[in-house]
Amino acid sequence: MKGAVENVLDRSSKVQLRDGSIVKLDNNAKNLILQALHEMSTSALRCLGFAYKDELTNFEGYNGNDDHPAHQLLLDPSNYSSIENELIFVGLVGLRDPPREEVYQAIEDCRAAGIRVMVITGDNKNTAEAICREIGVFAPNEDISSKSVTGRDFMELRDKKAYLRQSGGLLFSRAEPRHKQDIVRLLKEDGEVVAMTGDGVNDAPALKLADIGIAMGIAGTEVAKEASDMVLADDNFSSIVAAVGEVGSYSIHYLD
Structure with missing residues (x-):
């Protein structure tokens, strides 16, 4: 999942560290990420946050086929909040798009x-x-x-x-x-x-x-x-x- 850093953080409960280990996303870790976001955004960088979810049993075997139960689940936007939660935050990037x-x-x-x-x-x-x-x-x-x-x-x-x-x-x-x-x-x-x-x-x-x-x-x-x-x-x-x-x-x- 990618999106506004604040929104991705709100949906995340864990964070993946540089060595690949996964720990709880506590307030200290969240504040460090938000500080990095502040420094990047005040430099006119457009920032994106990234996270993933490794427990998606409902989507096993789903490849877009409309006969899979997950297909109907995704057709209703009201289900998205229950899917996009308990994520593992992996990082953020800053993109520079210079004005003409x-x-x-x-x-x-x-x-x-x-x-x-x-x-x-x-x-x-x-x-x-x-x-x-x-x-x-x-x-x-x-x-x-x-x-x-x-x-x-x-x-x-x-x-x-x-x-x-x-x-x-x-x-x-x-x-x-x-x-x-x-x-x-x-x-x-x-x-x-x-x-x-x-x-x-x-x-x-x-x-x-x-x-x-x-x-x-x-x-x-x-x-x-x-x-x-x-x-x-x-x-x-x-x-x-x-x-x-x-x-x-x-x-x-x-x-x-």
């Missing part, structure tokens, strides 16, 4: 044109903040304590529209598909014209809801493309800014 050189200038162009850029991502909060500083959504030393929240924390705010009315960039990390839809809906209710970019199947509902849905032509899924009004042939954010310059009447409110 032209992104920083595109963000500057948006700012000069009065366009607000909001980033909605499933990334760890520290990773997302580091990347946003790197590409110019936030200044290097800017206090972003009031401009960076997780999707879950945003949904718990009493006055979400007031939060969205802040000037400058905003960041929503660890966001889920439903959070993206709610943000688009709230912005539109507040009279904003919303353009959204996305590439995954989970982005499709928000892409369809936005005034302008923009899908990635290279990395984007067919579902995302079909839900969008525009497809970027080069997957380049600066192309959106150029398009805004041509039509003049649209505002980009956030980038995924």
Whole structure:
């Protein structure tokens, strides 16, 4: 199993050490892993945690055949939590995906044109903040304590529209598909014209809801493309800014 380090840890009860031995995942071990996660994510690394489960008697002999009892078990998502538990944590990795050189200038162009850029991502909060500083959504030393929240924390705010009315960039990390839809809906209710970019199947509902849905032509899924009004042939954010310059009447409110 792989996924967000915090989520994988929550589902793990043991940890495999370098020598291959397996010990209980106690608070001390968990804190060491979280400290490593913090150091990696603040360096703009996207981190993944890995774990496995060695006692899966229900899945013996299962190779995807639909006549196996495990096949029916996997068809119901409500069963996943009972399967993905008591895992053995084996480690985490940090992935570096450098922003394109032209992104920083595109963000500057948006700012000069009065366009607000909001980033909605499933990334760890520290990773997302580091990347946003790197590409110019936030200044290097800017206090972003009031401009960076997780999707879950945003949904718990009493006055979400007031939060969205802040000037400058905003960041929503660890966001889920439903959070993206709610943000688009709230912005539109507040009279904003919303353009959204996305590439995954989970982005499709928000892409369809936005005034302008923009899908990635290279990395984007067919579902995302079909839900969008525009497809970027080069997957380049600066192309959106150029398009805004041509039509003049649209505002980009956030980038995924």
